[in-house]
Every structure is written in structure tokens, then in C-alpha cells.
Amino acid sequence: MTKIMIDPITRLEGHGKIAIFLDQEGEVANAYLQIPELRGFEKFCEGRPAEDMPQIMQRICGVCPEAHHLASTKALDNLFRVEPTAAARKIRELLYSAFFVTDHTTHFYILAGPDFIMGPESPAAERNILGVIGKLGVELGKKVIQTRQQNHWVIQTIGGRGIHPVFGLPGGVSKAVSEEDRAKIEEIAAQAVDFGRMTLKIFEDLVLKNKEYLDMVLSDAYTHRTYYMGLVDENNRVNFYDGKVRIVDPKGKEFAKYAPREYLEHLTERVEPWT
């Protein structure tokens, strides 16, 4: 069999490589996604103070540290059996909303998005943020940069730092939001909504309105039939901060729904020798 290695995989957070095996006819016989990485958070957290977990665990991923920071902070709420105050909860959700903007901007313009924006036939050397700026213009590039900068400012103002925030404590947050900052954040949020609309329009114009492209995206080769898992509120609407974990099957039918602390009843990790 012929083996094709894609090493490393690029434009996403984390390390990985893909081994693709081809049979004699040149068809894919099997493919393996290998993660050549282990830092051992599961072990080196042992002995560390519980309240340090939000700051230690977020080092799992510096692209989405806010998610890990808040997950650990909520675990501390559970551990200390305290409910955050209403204001603290809103402040945490506000930080997460700003993170949502930066993260989706990262995803759409820097990581996965260039494949869509530059198109399936574009050379590898152009499928990146610089290619995107080249195609859509420097003004768009500046808007992307500005949106990321403004929302990192929001994260820093609320969370202490722009990358790897520090504000999470059991039952609350370390710092209040001043009225002056609140007003500025409101302004930034409105601009972020405009930016989101503009981004959706780009996607619509470049992908959804391009029949050839759309046919390819919707073709069998690009359709992944799988289960999906996400956090939802009491009306099964997506919620990024709190709620229940809902799993749906490939047809969209609910398969399971559980409170995060019940995860051991629903999730199991297994070990493969090749990753």
C-alpha cells in the first residue's frame, strides 16, 4: 500500500499529522489522524491548589483559553458549592461573548476560513490570512485586525489579560466592570455585530452563491455524517456559558442530554496505540 503523510496538519490549534493509505487501485483504504503530543495536564495538576486550575488548565489551548478558564472556574463553583452572583455571572458571559468574536474571527479569517475564501483550486501558498487580505483587500484586513484587537481589549479589561485571563474565582470574578468600560464594551459589541454581518455576507457571496463550489461542499465526499454535542439552554438553544450537554444523532434526533457534572455517565475515553 502507498502511504501519504500530511505532516504537520496546519491552520488549527494543536499538533497532528494524517497518514493516508492507498490500495493498489489508488483508492483510500484507510486514514489515521495521529496526535503526536502529550503534556500531561491530567497528572501535573495533582498537588496544585484548586483555585489555580482556571489559570493552569487554560494552557491546554492558547487559542481558546477563555473556554478552559471558565470551565475550570465553573468547576470551582461546584467544588466550593457556591453560586456566582448575578453580576459575576453576567461578567463571565460578557467575557465569553468577546471571546466568541475573537475566536470566530480567528477561525474564519486565519484558520479554516481561507479554504473557503480562497477557493478549492487556490494554491497552498495562498490559503492563509495574507492570501485573504490579498483577495478581499487591505481595508478588510484592517477591519479583521481591529475587531480582534477591540475584543481582546474587552477580554483584557474584564479578565485581566487578553490571552490567558486571570479573573475566575469560585463564586465570582476578581474584578468589577466600571461604567466607563461598560459603555465602551457596548460600543465594541455593536461594531462586532456589524462585522459578523459583513462576514456572513462574504461567505454568502463567495461560497453560497457559487454553484460549482456549493455543489462540491454538499457532495457526498464532503458530507460527514456524525453525532453532534453541544451546550444548550432549557429551550435546546445553543448557550456557550451554561446549561446541559445535548447530543444529537446524525439525523438530528436527541440521543442524550445531561448536566455537565454527570459526564462520567455519558463519556468514555479510549486509548489507541497509534496516537
Place this chain on the structure above:
Amino acid sequence: MGKLKVALYWASSCGGCDIATLAIGDKILDLAAAAEIVFWPVAMDLKYKDVEQMAEQSIDACLFNGAIRHTEDEHVAKMLRAKSKTMIAYGSCAYEGCIPGLANLFSMESVLERVYIDTPSTDNQARGYPQAKVKVPEGDLELPRLHGTVRALHQIVDVDYFVPGCPPEPKTTWLALEALLTGTLPEKGSVISHSHKALCEECPLPKEGKKVKKFYRPHQIIPDAKKCLLDQGLLCYGIATRGGCGAMCPQAAMPCTGCYGPVGGVIDQGVHFLSALGSLIDSTDPEEIKRIADEIADPAGTFYRYSLPVSLLRRARTE
């Protein structure tokens, strides 16, 4: 003169340093105008084989983030060192081992056992671990071998400059990049930061230099956010940490945890903090001093949160 050729790489890291590079804002356009990025896994589709084909010394500068955890980290570090004129350890992992370096408090075997067998969510009754070489029905697969000890970049290859921070703040990143782009890099071996003095010097919270009778953990008190946290008994690491970040954590009423590394001229950040703490305790009674010092919940993980692999200890004895 053509554009500078720059490579960016992540070894055992979180990706925060890559995001920190993007966080320089508009200046990313200046960087793009002055430099050609020849390798950057988080942002560009270039592979190891592309780097292998580059000539020795053909890359002007490599910003290398991440600790050296396994044979692939080591291999890529050596390859990029050979291809690069200037090697920059960018961020705390490459500079001093950082959070991944906390694994040096344990044996590699116990890390593997915990991760792959013992966590409550793992079902691995066969007790097998990932292997460096595996035969699958279709052929052979390989993984890097883990080293027993996590190391910083300069413990593997020659490093020209160090940029501190977990991750470096945008102004620190730009200080390094601007020096690179304008050919004004300092003396080889320099740590690049706006300050080499203790963080306390730039922290705006007024410090009275109080002695303390009790150390508090961050969740145990609501500190006065306008006053020095250390004066209030919170273990703020600013007295033993290089400045240059802007002291944002103390200003968010959370203690500095030391991510900018030791102040200039200090070899072991933990020893420096420990000796500074000794003079803070408000007692001369050995029993009371012991009681107060015992309130520090996790001395190893607190004093060496970011710097264990480059400390005098380097790792715990685990035999």
C-alpha cells in the same frame, strides 16, 4: 535588500504564543511588508518537508515557542536552528519550560499511567500506551518518543534571544520584532523586555512593604484593589518577576504568577521569591514562622510555576 525570511514554530505549547504574535494589531501588516513567512503551522500550509529542503542559514530568524517534550520537538528545534541565522526562544515555554515543565515534578511513567489508564473517564483495561512504532493492517505508523524530562529550547540548541511571557504581551512581541526588522537586536543571549527590574517597579498599586502574619489564597479574601496585593498577604510574584508586561494581573486584583521569568541577573526565580518571602513574614518566633510558611499551599508549583525546567532543581527526584 529582499524581505527577511521568518519562520514561526510551536513545539510543546498551547498556541497562545501564535495568537500573541497576531495580537500586535496593525503592526502585523508592517511585519507582512518587511518579512516573508516561510513556515508557520498555525497559519500557513507549509510542511516539515518544505523546511527540510531549505538551505542551512537560509531563514533569517525563527521565533520558536513551546517546550521540548519529545523527540519531534527536539528534531524540529535542531532542524530550524540549522536553517536559521537567528534563533529566538519566544514565550515562556521555549524560554523556561513553563506550565508543561510542571510535569518534571513527576516521573514520565506516572504521567503516562494517569493520562492513559487512571483518569476516571478512561476505559483502558488492556493498559496499553501509544507506541513510537505501531503496525496497523495497512502499514506502519510512527509517533515521537517522550523524553523523561521537559526542557527549554536553550537546553537543546543554541539560542540567540529570549522573549518572556505566557504569552508575551503585544508590546513585548513588537519590541523583539521591531529590533529584528530594523537590525537593532541587542547582545546575543539577551532577554527582550521593556524592563529587567522586578514587576513591582512598574505596578501602579502602591506598596507599603508591610510584613504579614498570614498568607491568603486568592479565594480567601477580597483584597483592596487599589493597594499592593503582597501587602495584603496574597502571594504576588511581582517581587521576583521581570517587568515589562504592564502588571495587568495585579490590576485585575489577582496576584502575579511570574510568567515573565526571573528579574535580570537572577538564575533561579523560585529561590529569589523564597528569599524575598523570608523577609516578609512578620515574626521572629521559629514556630510561628513555620506556621505562616506552611500556609503556602503548593510551594513547588507556586515558586516554579513557569520555570522548573531551567531552575537549579530542574526536576523532582522520582525514583
